[in-house]
Amino acid sequence: MTKSQKSITKEDVQYIASLSRIHLQGDEVERLTKDLEDILRYVHKLEKLDVRAVEATSHVLPLANVYREDEVRPSLAQAEVMKVAVMSHNGFLKVPKVIQ
Amino acid sequence: MNQPLGQKYETVIGLEVHLQLSTRTKIFCGCANVFGRDPNTQTCPVCLGLPGTLPVLNKMALEYALKIAMALNCQINPLIKFDRKNYYYPDLPKGYQISQYDKPVAYDGHVWMTTVDGQTRKINIKRAHLEEDAGKLIHDDRSNSSLVDYNRTGTPLVEIVSEPDLRSPQEVYDYLQALKLTLEYLHVSDCDMEKGSLRCDANVSIRGAGQKIFGTKTELKNMNSFKAVRTALEFEEKRQREVVSSGGRIIQETRLWSEEKGTTVTMRSKEEAHDYRYFPEPDLVPFDIDDALIEEVRRSIPELPRQKFERFVGEYGLSEYDARIIVADQHIAHFFEACTKLYVDTKKISNWLNGPLLQELNVRKMGFSDIKIKPEDFIAIIRKVDENVLSNLTAKETLKQVLDTGKDVAAVIRDAGLAQVSDSSALEGIVDELIREHQNVVGQIREGKASAIGFLVGQAMRKSQGKANPKMIGEIIQRKLSAKSDA
Ligand SMILES: [Zn+2]
Numbered sequence: 001m002t003k004s005q006k007s008i009t010k011e012d013v014q015y016i017a018s019l020s021r022i023h024l025q026g027d028e029v030e031r032l033t034k035d036l037e038d039i040l041r042y043v044h045k046l047e048k049l050d051v052r053a054v055e056a057t058s059h060v061l062p063l064a065n066v067y068r069e070d071e072v073r074p075s076l077a078q079a080e081v082m083k084v085a086v087m088s089h090n091g092f093l094k095v096p097k098v099i100q
Numbered sequence: 101m102n103q104p105l106g107q108k109y110e111t112v113i114g115l116e117v118h119l120q121l122s123t124r125t126k127i128f129c130g131c132a133n134v135f136g137r138d139p140n141t142q143t144c145p146v147c148l149g150l151p152g153t154l155p156v157l158n159k160m161a162l163e164y165a166l167k168i169a170m171a172l173n174c175q176i177n178p179l180i181k182f183d184r185k186n187y188y189y190p191d192l193p194k195g196y197q198i199s200q201y202d203k204p205v206a207y208d209g210h211v212w213m214t215t216v217d218g219q220t221r222k223i224n225i226k227r228a229h230l231e232e233d234a235g236k237l238i239h240d241d242r243s244n245s246s247l248v249d250y251n252r253t254g255t256p257l258v259e260i261v262s263e264p265d266l267r268s269p270q271e272v273y274d275y276l277q278a279l280k281l282t283l284e285y286l287h288v289s290d291c292d293m294e295k296g297s298l299r300c301d302a303n304v305s306i307r308g309a310g311q312k313i314f315g316t317k318t319e320l321k322n323m324n325s326f327k328a329v330r331t332a333l334e335f336e337e338k339r340q341r342e343v344v345s346s347g348g349r350i351i352q353e354t355r356l357w358s359e360e361k362g363t364t365v366t367m368r369s370k371e372e373a374h375d376y377r378y379f380p381e382p383d384l385v386p387f388d389i390d391d392a393l394i395e396e397v398r399r400s401i402p403e404l405p406r407q408k409f410e411r412f413v414g415e416y417g418l419s420e421y422d423a424r425i426i427v428a429d430q431h432i433a434h435f436f437e438a439c440t441k442l443y444v445d446t447k448k449i450s451n452w453l454n455g456p457l458l459q460e461l462n463v464r465k466m467g468f469s470d471i472k473i474k475p476e477d478f479i480a481i482i483r484k485v486d487e488n489v490l491s492n493l494t495a496k497e498t499l500k501q502v503l504d505t506g507k508d509v510a511a512v513i514r515d516a517g518l519a520q521v522s523d524s525s526a527l528e529g530i531v532d533e534l535i536r537e538h539q540n541v542v543g544q545i546r547e548g549k550a551s552a553i554g555f556l557v558g559q560a561m562r563k564s565q566g567k568a569n570p571k572m573i574g575e576i577i578q579r580k581l582s583a584k585s586d587a
Binding site for chain 2: 019021058059061063064065066067068069070071072073074075076077078081082084087089090091092093094095096097098
């Protein structure tokens with residue numbers, strides 16, 4: 001992507017919103033398009049930095065190799081789980097039908 | 101399908117196999133990893149994805165994944181990390197699946213397999229990575245709703261992705277057999293397709309024979325057995341050939357196999373263009389796979405089927421055919437080896453094992469791990485045949501009764517009166533009767549037709565319910581008939 005190109009379009013924002021199940025209203029699409037554009041512009045600025053000496057990282061904490069042993073711990077009771085369900089039926093969570 | 105069409109196109113298949121690991125607990129929480137419990141009784145805030153919870157990797161799941169990676173001859177990433185695969189579906193409580201994107205546990209491996217015509221083929225493995233399983237959905241037409249059970253959510257999975265190296269549905273079947281056998285030897289999963297602990301999706305395309313670039317592929321899902329995989333692929337390859345040869349185009353899509361209809365049908369897209377927007381999982385730190393860990397895991401890998409096969413052929417002088425049958429079930433292989441410690445004639449062990457014993461199991465529809473017979477008992481039966489106490493026939497009967505009752509061999513022979521009759525006066529009586537009853541056969545023997553003796557021996561075995569000593573019967577017949585003709 002070149003810097004002169006418009007980096008983000010309204011369609012991009014609407015597409016991402018639909019993937020994220022976010023319903024945008026009124027001028028939100030316009031506003032977010034501009035916000036995201038600003039963010040990307042900032043990222044483009046960062047791309048100019050020489051980071052050849054910096055090691056690639058996916059995580060900011062100076063931590064690695066945090067494991068747990070394979071030991072069973074108590075699970076929640078079914079009734080507890082049903083409490084967080086919007087709808088339930090016979091110990092199942094009930095949702096609008098999804099078609100495969 | 102007519103012949104020219106078959107030669108005109110080549111089928112290209114790659115497989116994605118999902119294997120549930122048999123760890124005690126789930127991959128990122130301490131919930132028990134068990135099958136068949138009441139719905140939503142094996143969950144906790146972590147696997148339900150409630151706010152404020154943190155996943156922590158089960159070390160055993162990583163070790164199992166490393167075992168698989170090594171058994172599949174893979175390269176192992178020195179540093180692995182987890183990523184979020186984002187999509188919305190009710191079986192996924194967090195709205196994303198924790199998986200691995202660009203730093204999987206393993207890559208560039210291969211599996212050796214034997215095709216139906218006895219050829220050895222190498223199938224390349226693209227990658228193998230760790231991820232969490234989703235929950236289970238039951239679709240309820242009456243209430244127009246779906247029911248969700250999150251017990252399975254967070255079950256550790258290893259996804260094994262093959263390169264598109266497979267060229268026919270039968271090859272896929274053979275590959276799955278080879279892969280499953282290796283995985284079974286590792287004891288990392290129960291590999292049960294019916295229970296869903298081993299699942300398989302296939303990417304299928306066709307291209308003109310000799311063509312280099314791949315055709316457009318479809319993804320096949322919902323096959324519940326190896327046979328279903330093969331049948332579904334046969335259907336899909338035929339469908340694609342018909343579409344292309346009638347001038348149509350293949351559409352890239354996911355198709356579901358319908359066992360009842362025997363066809364594949366388009367699955368309505370559940371997410372736009374599989375746009376999963378992977379990004380690094382911030383809740384899990386990276387993991388170094390250092391040499392010490394690799395060494396530790398390597399030491400826990402048992403002898404694998406391919407090595408065992410080669411050793412059984414080399415060390416015990418078995419035919420490739422016999423060795424393949426024995427190695428195809430690790431319980432049988434173990435039993436066979438225990439027998440070789442007790443008895444020197446390994447060929448005879450394999451004959452009795454692959455013959456009468458496996459036949460008995462087939463009749464009972466039992467697996468080898470279900471039976472009670474000990475190697476000591478099995479060898480005791482073979483020895484009784486060597487000692488002429490049992491004939492082949494009574495030995496099979498003894499085997500059957502040992503399997504039925506769990507009694508020891510000597511008790512079965514005694515209680516059922518199966519011991520061979522070598523008492524010559526009893527045998528002479530039988531032969532006398534036969535000579536009276538089969539005068540024409542006796543005539544043939546006198547005329548020098550030696551094979552007719554065999555018929556009489558067979559009749560003697562029948563009369564004695566298999567208990568007569570066949571060697572002695574033969575001798576008695578010869579003695580009596582030559583004595584008579586001399587007289
Ligand atoms: Zn849990």
